[in-house]
Amino acid sequence: MSAAVAAAAAETRPPPPALNGALNGHALLNGDRRWEDHFLPTPLRLDDKIRAQKIEARISKMVLCGATLRRVADVFEHEIEAGLQERPSSLQMENTYVPELPDGTEEGSFLALDLGGTNFRVLFLELRSGQLVQEKVKQYHISDALRLGPGDDLFNFLADCVQDFICAEGMENDTFSLGFTFSFPMKQHSISSGELITWTKSFKCGGLEGVDVAALLQQCLRARNLDVTVRVLLNDTTGTLVAGAHADPAVGIGVILGTGSNGCYMERAERVQHWERPHQTVHDVCVDVEWGAFGDNGCLNFLRTEFDDEVDARSLLVASFTFEKYIGGKYLGEILTSVLSALARDKLFPAAPRPSFLQTAHVSLFEEENCAGEVSRTLAALHDACGADVTLSSADALVAQHVAHVISNRAAQLVSVCISTLLRRMDRPYVGVAVDGSVYKHHPRIAHLMDKYITLLAPDHPFSLRGAEDGSGKGSALTAAIAARIAVRES
Template structure:
C-alpha cells in the first residue's frame, strides 16, 4: 500500500469519521477558527505538486463559513420576500396544514401518492393515533398517460382507486382521502390547488387553472365512490406530518433525494397568502420549494464552472438552481464534470464516459474514503474510463472530488435548515429527513449535524430519518383534517 493511501486512512480516522461531533464526544474540540471548520479534509498524495494543482482546480467548490453565512443571509431575504408575496426564487407556499398529529387521530383513511411513473393507493387505519392497519397497491402510469390529457390521467387514477377498494371489498364505504401531488402547485386551501408546472416525465395537457383535488374527486364520484379529497399536499409536507407522527418534536421536514425541498411550521401571522379563514390558526406548514432557490440569480456568486456545465446539460437549464448543488439527480454529473476538467489539465488519467458516473458512485467513493480503501473505487473508475490506466493515486483524487462535492451539498442544505431553526425559536426541533441521498450517502447525515450545529449553535435539534411521507403522511393529514372539521362542527 502506498504512503498516500496509509496517510489518507489515518486522516479519515481523524477527520472524516463523523467530523466534529466525534471529536466532541471524546472531549476534544476542533481548534480551527469557526469559518475554517467547514472545509473538507485535505487531499494527500505522494506527488505534492499534483495535490496542490488538484485542490486549486477544485477551489470554487470549497465554501468557507463566511460564504455560507452569506448564503444564509440571501436565503432569509428570499424567504421573507416569498412570505410577503414579493418577487422571490422561493415560493413559500401556504399548505393550509395548521396542525401536526396529536395522537388522537382515529378512523380509516385513503391516500393516493402521485409523483412518478408509478403511483400508490393506500388504506390506513388509526386508533388513538397509532397505525393498526395498512394496505398498499402500486400502479403504473404509461408514457401515453403521462403525455396525454389531464382528464385521461385523472380518470385512470380514479379507476385505480376503484380497483383498490374493490379488491378490499370496501367500494361501498365512505372515506376521506389525502392526495399527495408531488408537483409545484398553488394552493387555495388544505384541499384545493392548481398545478404550476409539470416536472419529471409528466406533461399532461388541459390542466391550466384546474383544481387538481376537485378534478380527482369528480372522477371518483363519477364511479359512485364515496370518497372525499380532504387534503392536497406534496411529499415534503407529507414527510413533516409522518415525522411528527413518530416524534412530537418534529417541526421541519427535508427531502434529500433525487431532488430536494423543505417545509416547516411558520407562525400564521407571518404568512400573507391566505384564501381561507385563519383567525384561530397559530402555526401553518409552509412549503419552501427551495429547489429553485437562486433561479433569479441571487446565488450566482456560488456557481463554479462545473455547476454551469451541469446546468447547461440539464433538461431545464437555468431552473432548479439550488437542487443542482445538492440533488442526487445531479451529483454524479458534477463528479463527471470535475474529473473531466482534471483530466484535461493532465491531473487525472481520462475523462469519464458521459453519464457513466452516477450519484451511487459518489457514495461508493465516499464510503471507501471513510474506510481508507481504494479497491472498489479503482474498479469503478476502470469501468467508466475504459482503456485508462487507473492507479491507487488516481482513486484518491476521485475520492477527494466526491468528498468536496458531498461536503458542499451538506453545507448548503444545512444553511437552509439552520435558518429555519433560528426562525422557529423553539427549545428543540426535530428535523424529519427522507430521500435516497440522506439514506444511502455514508456521511451526509454526520456532515449535516456538524454544519447545522456550527451555523445555529444556540438551537437544539435532531435529524430524524422519516419513512413514506408521501403515502402515510397524506393519510395522516387527512385524519388531521377530519379531526379539525369535527371540532369546528361542535
C-alpha cells in the same frame, strides 16, 4: 495498501457519528481550529504533492467557507421574507393550510394516494388513538404515454387505480376520506385545493397547468361512483413533516434530500401573507418552501462554478431548480463527471468519464471507500466509466474520491444552511427535523456532515435529525385524519 491510500484513509475517515444534534456549536470552537476551518473538506493527500495542489486549485471554487455560507443564509432569509410577503422571490413559500400536526387523537380509516414518480401508490391506513393499526398498499406503474399525454388521461388512470384497489379489498361500499400526495409545485388555495404550477421530474402532461388537481381527481372519482372525498392535497415534503411529527411531537421541519430536495416548516401564522380562508384561530401553519428553485432569480450566482454551468446546460430544465442542482441526487453524479472531465482536460486525471455514466450512487460509493481507506471498487467503477483501456492507479482513485467528497461536503453545507435558518426563525427550545430521501438514507457521510454544519450555523438552537419513513403515504393519511379532526371540531 499503498502509503498514499493509508494516509488518505487516516485523514478522511470521520469519527463515529454522535447522536443527531448532540454536537455543541460552542464546544466545536474550544479547540485550536477557527470557526471557518470546520467547514473545509479534508485535503487531498497524494505522494505527488504538486499534482494534489493543482487539483485542489482547480476545484477550489467548490469549497465553501463559513463566510460564504453565512452569505447564503442571509440571502435565504431575504428570499423567505419576500416569499411570505408575496413579493418577488425564488422561494415559493406556499401556505399549505395545514394548521397543526398529529396529537395522538387521529382516528378512522383513510385512503392515501402518492403520485411523484413513475410508480403510483394507493394506500389504506387505519388509525386508532393516533397509532397505525392496519396498512395495505398497492403499486401501479405509470406509462410514458400517461406521463407525457393529456392530463385528463392521467387523472382518469389514477381514479381507475383507486377503484381497482377498493374493489380488490372488498371496500367498494365504504366511505373514505383521502389524502392526495402530489409532489409537484402547486399554488394552494386550501388544505384540499391547489393548482399545478409546473410539472417536474419525468412528467409533462398537457392541459393541467393552472388546474385544481384535487378537484380534477374528485371529479374522476365521482364519475366512478366512489364514495371517496379528497380531504387533503399535499406534497411529499409536507407529508414527511407530518409523518415525523407523528413519531416525535417536537418535529417542526420536514426535508426531502433525494433525487430532488425541498423543505417545509411550521411558521407563525401572522407572518404568512397569503390566506384564502379565515385563520383567526390558527397559531402556526406549515409553509412549503420549495427551495429547489432557490437562486433561479440569480441571487446565488456567486456560488456558481463552471461545473455547475455545465450541468445546468445539459439538464432538461435549464436555468431553473438552481439550488436542487447543487444538492439533489439527480445531479451529484453529473457534477462528478463534469469535474473529472475538467481534470482530464488539464492532464490531472487519466481520462474523462463517459457522459451520464457516473451517478449519485457512485458518489456514495467513492465516499464509502474513502472512509474505509479502500480503492478497489472505486477503481472498478472508474474503469467502467473511463474505458477498460485507460490505465488507472490508486492515486487516481484517491483523486476521484476527493472530488466526490468536495461535492458531498458542499451539498451538506448548503442544505444545512437552509435548515439552520429555519431553526433560527422558529426559535423554539428544541426542534426535530424529519428527513427523507435516498441521498440522506444512502450516502455514508451526509447525515453526519449535516449534523455538524447545522450545529455550527445555529449553535444556540438545539435540534435533532431523524429519518422519516413514507411521508408521501403515511403522512398523507395522517394529514387527512388531522383535517377530519379539525372539521369535526369546527362543525
